[in-house]
Amino acid sequence: MTDPALLVRPSPRRRDAEATRSAILEAAKKQFALVGYDCTLRDIAGEAGADVALVKRYFGGKEALFVEALKASFGSDDLHEWDHRTFSHEIAATLADSPHVDEARTHRFQFLLRAATSPTTAPLLNLLVQDRFLGPIREWLGGADADARARVFAASYIGFLVERLIRGEALQGREREVFIEQVSAIFTMLIALPDSAGG
Amino acid sequence: MTDPALLVRPSPRRRDAEATRSAILEAAKKQFALVGYDCTLRDIAGEAGADVALVKRYFGGKEALFVEALKASFGSDDLHEWDHRTFSHEIAATLADSPHVDEARTHRFQFLLRAATSPTTAPLLNLLVQDRFLGPIREWLGGADADARARVFAASYIGFLVERLIRGEALQGREREVFIEQVSAIFTMLIALPDSAGG
DNA sequence: CACCCATGTCAACGACGATTGACTTAGCCC
DNA sequence: GGGCTAAGTCAATCGTCGTTGACATGGGTG
Numbered sequence: 001m002t003d004p005a006l007l008v009r010p011s012p013r014r015r016d017a018e019a020t021r022s023a024i025l026e027a028a029k030k031q032f033a034l035v036g037y038d039c040t041l042r043d044i045a046g047e048a049g050a051d052v053a054l055v056k057r058y059f060g061g062k063e064a065l066f067v068e069a070l071k072a073s074f075g076s077d078d079l080h081e082w083d084h085r086t087f088s089h090e091i092a093a094t095l096a097d098s099p100h101v102d103e104a105r106t107h108r109f110q111f112l113l114r115a116a117t118s119p120t121t122a123p124l125l126n127l128l129v130q131d132r133f134l135g136p137i138r139e140w141l142g143g144a145d146a147d148a149r150a151r152v153f154a155a156s157y158i159g160f161l162v163e164r165l166i167r168g169e170a171l172q173g174r175e176r177e178v179f180i181e182q183v184s185a186i187f188t189m190l191i192a193l194p195d196s197a198g199g
Numbered sequence: 200m201t202d203p204a205l206l207v208r209p210s211p212r213r214r215d216a217e218a219t220r221s222a223i224l225e226a227a228k229k230q231f232a233l234v235g236y237d238c239t240l241r242d243i244a245g246e247a248g249a250d251v252a253l254v255k256r257y258f259g260g261k262e263a264l265f266v267e268a269l270k271a272s273f274g275s276d277d278l279h280e281w282d283h284r285t286f287s288h289e290i291a292a293t294l295a296d297s298p299h300v301d302e303a304r305t306h307r308f309q310f311l312l313r314a315a316t317s318p319t320t321a322p323l324l325n326l327l328v329q330d331r332f333l334g335p336i337r338e339w340l341g342g343a344d345a346d347a348r349a350r351v352f353a354a355s356y357i358g359f360l361v362e363r364l365i366r367g368e369a370l371q372g373r374e375r376e377v378f379i380e381q382v383s384a385i386f387t388m389l390i391a392l393p394d395s396a397g398g
Numbered sequence: 399c400a401c402c403c404a405t406g407t408c409a410a411c412g413a414c415g416a417t418t419g420a421c422t423t424a425g426c427c428c
Numbered sequence: 429g430g431g432c433t434a435a436g437t438c439a440a441t442c443g444t445c446g447t448t449g450a451c452a453t454g455g456g457t458g
Contacts, residue, residue: 015405015454038237040445051407053448062446113312116365126365148377151362156385159358163350166315166325178347186355186385214424214435239415250437255417 021058023048028069033111037066037121067124070115073108074132082140088187091157092180096171098164109161129154143193153190220257222247227268232310236265236320266323269314272307273331281339287386290356291379295370297363308360328353342392352389 027048031039041062045052059065082090098106115125138150160183171179226247230238240261244251258264281289297305314324337349359382370378 017405020405041447042445052446053408054406056447057405113315113361116312116361122365129365145373145377148374149381151374152359152378152381155358155362156355157358158361159354159356160351162312162315162357162361163354166321166328168321174344175347175350178344179351182348182351182389185388189384189388190381216435219435240417241415251416252418252438253436256435261416 017058020048020050020054024050024055024058024065025069025072028065029073029111030107032066032069032114033073033107036114041065066121070111070121070124070128073111074128084191088184088191089180091187092183095160095164095183096176096179098161098170106165109158110165113162113165141191145194149190149194153187156186156190216257219247219249219253223249223254223257223264224268224271227264228272228310229306231265231268231313232272232306235313240264265320269310269320269323269327272310273327283390287383287390288379290386291382294359294363294382295375295378297360297369305364308357309364312361312364340390344393348389348393352386355385355389 024044027044031044031047035043041052041055044065045055055062055065059068112125112129115121134147134150134154137153138146141149141153143149170176223243226243230243230246234242240251240254243264244254254261254264258267311324311328314320333346333349333353336352337345340348340352342348369375
């Protein structure tokens, strides 16, 4: 009644349950990644342009929303299309230039880290990582002890991501060269099939 | 006056400000590491056997306590006494058997990870890591590009720690062998002085 | 057009936790 | 021993957040 203009809300898609739900989910993925589990539902709903009550309606509660967002964040990393010969250098360069280059991946990773450090979500994450992360890597690596090697591979990758995350800025100059050189060497070593050096 | 025994609190050190303060700090270090920033001051105070209000008196508030605890958690890792020749294998074995082996180190690391994923504490952590972690490693490594190499070194180490943290249990059997073998190889590579392969 | 259900809005509740200030008490100095 | 200050205790306040149920409304269906 104060100002007529404020009452007009000609949202392009009102009454669209699916769109609303997915908007909430997207906002949740972002907030959970950026802030962590301690972000508020009001923030999530606000960013999605929806009401808090809809979170309950569509997802049941905060924890369920978190689980949903976590699952949705790990669809499938297109690992299979990486070439074994060029992978090492390419991934090293990508890492050196992140987090500026691949923002979506960075968000997903932050999400993963936060989930890993939360006692309530850690078990869930373990299963998820097993399925959507370790599994593909194991297959992609192939060879003997693929499972154990996949874990070392993933661990190294995570370590470099953490480093990039903490630094926050892309590497440059000589430092970038050294980084790429060493990281590339590590991945090359980890990709290489073990020539029956088992025992 | 219900039960006289309950009224007797012959604490060995009552009215000892310093002891109380340090007890709170110790409890904070533990809780912040185990639970994260979302632990309650009541929990911390309770574990320290002190009152919540004393947290304010001695530290000013929760955030200040967190910062204090973070600083106190990174005294000095006795890195200098590691032997370059045996380091790789020893650290790989330690990692393979953690977190059961070195609980204190695990706690400190959890603390670090939590701090890294908190926007407010991340800058502080950056400085801290620089001083108490990267610096010593850089010196210990020596040689050309020591700074850049130290970062890769630290990143790898962190990655393996994260993996161990997520798994939660020590490695065994063949998996342990492979892990030690590969991790050891990585560290050996990273420790090795670059033989003027700069350009 | 009228009905009805799905969608969206709103306000309030209940719990929890950090913070605060007033109060009590122990230890020390004179 | 008396008082003064530091150390410790307690209860209340304030804000926030997840949750809940009642209410409004749009839009398709008969």
